Amino acid sequence: MRFLHISDLHLGKTFPVSRYGQQFAHRRRQELLDTFSRLIDFANQNQVDFILCCGDFLNSEELRVEELRNINAMIERLEHAVIVAISGNHDPQTKNSAYQKIDWSKRFYLAAPGSGRVALSAYRTIITYHSWDQKEMPEPIEIPKPSTQSGQYQILMLHADVLTKSRYLPLDAQKLSGAGFDYVALGHIHKMQCVAPNVYYSGSPEPLDFGESGEHGFMMVDVEGERRRVQFVPFSQREYRQLSVQVWENDSEMSISDRIASAIIREDPHHIYTVTLEGNYPLGARWNIEKIEDDLRYKEYFCSIEDKTRPQYDIDALYRENQGNLIGDFIGSFLRRESGAENGEKLDAERELEEKALYYGLEALLSQREPQSNPGLDNKQKREEG
Ligand SMILES: [Mn+2]
Known part of the structure; x- marks a missing residue:
């Protein structure tokens, strides 16, 4: 059997125009949907039996019916796999939840709020979960136990924070690891990582903010008898990367913009950059950073500039x-x-x-x-x- 572990798609997320510009903010929002569509294709082409989605599938309750129908139509394209989803802090099952707005595909199984189980008997798999019905969960819950039925592959799905003691269901990774499950699938943290034996964050398939550098994708798990294979599949359309660019007092906004563009071209113009400007600016004549960002966006280079320049004087x-x-x-x-x-x-x-x-x-x-x-x-x- 083969399953995918995904989380934090944040479909419908809007990106701030102040940092991305009108056009690119719009494009990035669309890219999240495109990546979900590619994921459906991947499942169809790679003999995937089921997909676990560990919360924050939708970004908020504000998605319009039209957008939800569009997402549902993508799910309907699944030829074999089903999606088992829990809700997280961004898409809790409250009375205003976007999940209430349409009838979802039979291939989309959304776990009811609270703790529960779902059996996928065709794959001798039992999934134990906790699904959210509120926006915060500051207190830990008692870690659910696996079902006592023998000969089953036991999965635990949670949207939780095992890295910091936050207001988003803080839990202990070691305790999760020792709870008796074959695989613990976590959501909430956007960076893929194995936090304890058999306990994984898949991370978000697309990076969602400037801090989220590195590869993004999902986990693919193969189980054949006693053989287990867990692998990370890089899948994002773009990455957030860092660049440092040197400037001098005799630079102009245009020369800086050109230098940043050259640096981005050398690296890979497809990605999104945080550019740190270092060096000195002339006394009393600070460059307009927003104007430089706008100019670069106009040329289709996407970056946020961190201005660390200092004035040139003693x-x-x-x-x-x-x-x-x-x-x-x-x-x-x-x-x-x-x-x-x-x-x-x-x-x-x-x-x-x-x-x-x-x-x-x-x-x-x-x-x-x-x-x-x-x-x-x-x-x-x-x-x-x-
Ligand atoms: Mn979350």
């Missing part, structure tokens, strides 16, 4: 030059804070925040200051205007 020299004026006082207040930190063990995050405050403040003050290079000309102009 704080100590500026302090010396501005003794007794507002700029000097402002820098002085930061230098005093720095040396006055009593235990000297200032947190990195705190230091970084103060440094940012100093740079932003200076940026504002310096942009108000009259240019010093030719003050005479500038003053004269001012008088004339006045």
Whole structure:
């Protein structure tokens, strides 16, 4: 017998226009549906007997009937396999649940809320599960036990958090591993991982946010007598990747955009990038990062820029030059804070925040200051205007 373990498809998820741009946000939403459609094809072409979906199949209760019908039509294309699904924190079976809006295919079995069992007798398999009916489950539940029927392949399906003590059904991976099941199929964490012997997160078939780098796909499990084979099948259309790009004071928004585009082309323009900008920007002339992102999107490169550039100036020299004026006082207040930190063990995050405050403040003050290079000309102009 062969089954797939999938989770966290989040079908119907909308991507923020502010980070993806209108067109790509729309396209990415469609890609989640396309990947589910490809998954149905995969099941048809690879002798899959059943598919376990461990929660967050739908992204929310807000899906429209039309979209649900479209998803249901994909399920109807299954020639042999059935889907056994539990609900998770994004698609709990509440009275407003999207699952209530249409009649689902006979090939889609949605487990009722709470703990229960379903037997797939053709495959001598018994599935024990817990399905959600609320958006949070801050307390652990008693781990269900396998059925006592002998000679059965025993599966446990849960939407739970075994990595942190979160509000999403925190459970202990070792306890799950020792609960007597042949395979424990988990959902909720989007990154594929084996968290204890026989306990797996399949991860989401598509990465859903900029933090979700690495390969995404699902688990495929083959069971023949005593032989077991568990493998990860990479399946996502795109990956989120990281890039670092260096900039210099004489760069323009256009030259930076070009350099990022070249870096993305070298890596693979099909993927989505978090680009960290490093280096210095010219005093008083910070680049407009959103404009650079827009420009890249227009050229069909998708990235979110993390601006780690710093202004090009020497704080100590500026302090010396501005003794007794507002700029000097402002820098002085930061230098005093720095040396006055009593235990000297200032947190990195705190230091970084103060440094940012100093740079932003200076940026504002310096942009108000009259240019010093030719003050005479500038003053004269001012008088004339006045
Ligand atoms: Mn979840």
